[in-house]
Amino acid sequence: xxxxxxxxxxxxxxxxxxxxxxxxxxxxxxxxxxxxxxxxxxxxxxxxxxxxxxxxxxxxxxxxxxxxxxxxxxxxxxxxxxxxxxxxxxxxxxxxxxxxxxxxxxxxxxxxxxxxxxxxxxxxxxxxxxxxxxxxxxxxxxxxxxxxxxxxxxxxxxxxxxxxxxxxxxxxxxxxxxxxxxxxxxxxxxxxxxxxxxxxxxxxxxxxxxxxxxxxxxxxxxxxxxxxxxxxxxxxxxxxxxxxxxxxxxxxxxxx
Amino acid sequence: xxxxxxxxxxxxxxxxxxxxxxxxxxxxxxxxxxxxxxxxxxxxxxxxxxxxxxxxxxxxxxxxxxxxxxxxxxxxxxxxxxxxxx
Numbered sequence: 355x356x357x358x359x360x361x362x363x364x365x366x367x368x369x370x371x372x373x374x375x376x377x378x379x380x381x382x383x384x385x386x387x388x389x390x391x392x393x394x395x396x397x398x399x400x401x402x403x404x405x406x407x408x409x410x411x412x413x414x415x416x417x418x419x420x421x422x423x424x425x426x427x428x429x430x431x432x433x434x435x436x437x438x439x440x441x442x443x444x445x446x447x448x449x450x451x452x453x454x455x456x457x458x459x460x461x462x463x464x465x466x467x468x469x470x471x472x473x474x475x476x477x478x479x480x481x482x483x484x485x486x487x488x489x490x491x492x493x494x495x496x497x498x499x500x501x502x503x504x505x506x507x508x509x510x511x512x513x514x515x516x517x518x519x520x521x522x523x524x525x526x527x528x529x530x531x532x533x534x535x536x537x538x539x540x541x542x543x544x545x546x547x548x549x550x551x552x553x554x555x556x557x558x559x560x561x562x563x564x565x566x567x568x569x570x571x572x573x574x575x576x577x578x579x580x581x582x583x584x585x586x587x588x589x590x591x592x593x594x595x596x597x598x599x600x601x602x603x604x605x606x607x608x609x610x
Numbered sequence: 611x612x613x614x615x616x617x618x619x620x621x622x623x624x625x626x627x628x629x630x631x632x633x634x635x636x637x638x639x640x641x642x643x644x645x646x647x648x649x650x651x652x653x654x655x656x657x658x659x660x661x662x663x664x665x666x667x668x669x670x671x672x673x674x675x676x677x678x679x680x681x682x683x684x685x686x687x688x689x690x691x692x693x694x695x696x
Binding site: 521544 | 623646
């Protein structure tokens with residue numbers, strides 16, 4: 355009875371395997387669904403990015419066309435402290451930068467040429483300094499104005515960036531769960547298809563093996579009966595004839 | 611000399627308040643309404659584990675079935691030997 359043990363295991367396994375079945379195409383379908391999910395995610399994210407890019411463009415357009423001109427007007431008109439200070443500094447620097455210092459300072463009365471030359475050099479340096487001062491006022495104005503413009507733009511852009519990141523995170527999280535679920539289902543379907551495939555292979559093999567077993571059994575039977583026929587004859591001739599007759603009958607059986 | 615134009619910026623925002631309001635992104639309520647509702651992560655993980663476990667079980671059965679298919683020839687030879695000895 356020892357040989358029954360593996361057969362019993364085999365039968366049991368096939369019985370278990372017979373409980374689950376799924377065509378291979380279910381795995382292929384699950385694969386297609388997985389790819390489709392990935393494409394949907396890419397498309398969805400692209401739409402989100404385009405939407406927020408549009409919002410950022412609206413902000414930039416507003417800043418260029420509305421906010422910055424209005425802001426500069428408020429500064430230059432000197433309605434508030436910063437603007438007043440700028441206007442005063444600008445007016446003063448502009449006035450001083452345009453002074454004709456040579457005419458303003460009477461140097462014609464200086465007779466000593468060296469003193470006169472030194473006075474002319476001082477006047478030239480003064481003119482440079484005052485024009486430089488005008489440039490510095492404009493530079494300070496530009497720096498502060500640009501800082502305010504950048505800050506305002508950032509105030510408007512930051513919530514858009516944050517919301518875009520939040521929406522993309524939520525979408526990625528959702529799609530990751532969808533992909534994980536799809537992968538689990540695909541894995542399960544693949545395992546079911548694998549079981550079915552292995553079961554079919556074994557059943558096919560067992561059919562062949564069964565045929566082999568029958569052939570072995572028949573061969574043993576032939577051997578036993580032929581020997582029996584050979585031994586049953588009263589004479590050697592009878593024995594050989596009976597043996598050949600039995601052999602012919604059994605050969606027909608083997609052919610079947 | 612450094613200028614400070616904070617007040618001018620504030621004044622500008624007051625003057626353009628209506629247009630600024632239009633530039634704000636969606637509210638959180640609108641966002642949550644647009645996004646799909648979040649799944650119960652714990653339950654989702656439980657489901658994944660169950661399905662994954664079943665898949666692993668099936669793979670074990672498939673492996674066992676494959677092994678038995680491979681040793682089937684030995685079984686039949688043993689059977690043949692047994693019959694011959696009997």
